[in-house]
Amino acid sequence: MNEPLTLIPRMSEKAYGLSQSLNTYVFDVPKTATKHTVARAVATQFDVTVENVNVINIGGKLKRTVRKGGRGSAPGKQNDTRKAYVTLKKGDSLPLFAAVEEEEKKSEKIAEAAEKAAKKQAKEKK
Numbered sequence: 001m002n003e004p005l006t007l008i009p010r011m012s013e014k015a016y017g018l019s020q021s022l023n024t025y026v027f028d029v030p031k032t033a034t035k036h037t038v039a040r041a042v043a044t045q046f047d048v049t050v051e052n053v054n055v056i057n058i059g060g061k062l063k064r065t066v067r068k069g070g071r072g073s074a075p076g077k078q079n080d081t082r083k084a085y086v087t088l089k090k091g092d093s094l095p096l097f098a099a100v101e102e103e104e105k106k107s108e109k110i111a112e113a114a115e116k117a118a119k120k121q122a123k124e125k126k
Contacts, residue, residue, distance in 0.1 A: 005033055005041035009096045010083065016097050024087045025094055029055070031082050038084045049089035056083050 008028040009015070015026040029038055035053040043050050060078035067073050088094070 004045075005037055006030060007038070007041055007045065007084075009094075011096070016100060018085070019094070019097060022087065023090065023093065024085050025096060027084045027086060029082050029084045031057075031080065033082065033084065035084075038086065042086050046094050048092040048094065050086055051089050052087040054085040056085070057081075058083060 006029070010026040010028060012026075018024040018026065025042075027038070027042075033055070035055055038055065039050040039053045042048065042053075058081045060080045063076045063078060065073050065076065
C-alpha cells in the first residue's frame with residue numbers, strides 16, 4: 001500500500017469547466033483507491049491543499065459485434081473505471097490546463113489586434 005497512487009487527469013471540456021468555476025479537478029484513479037489515498041496523493045504530487053474528494057465508480061458499457069451473415073458474436077465489455085473529483089483550497093490550482101489557457105490568451109490578443117486594424121482602416125477610409 002506504500003506504492004505511489006497513479007493519478008491520470010481527465011482532459012475534457014467538463015473537467016476544464018469544473019477547474020475554472022469550482023476549482024475542482026477530475027482524475028482517473030485505480031479501483032482500489034480511497035478518498036484518503038487520493039487526497040494524500042494529490043497533496044504530495046502537486047503541493048496543494050485538498051478540501052474535498054468525491055469518488056465515483058463507472059461501469060463499463062456492453063458492446064455487441066455482428067459477424068458476417070447477421071449472427072451475433074459473444075458480447076464484449078469495456079473496462080470499469082473510477083473517477084475522483086478533487087476540490088482544492090481557494091487560491092491553489094494545478095497546471096493541467098495551462099496549454100489551453102495560453103491558447104485562449106493568444107487568441108484574445110489576435111482578436112484585439114484584428115479589431116485595432118479594422119478601426120484603423122475605417123479611419124483611413126473616412
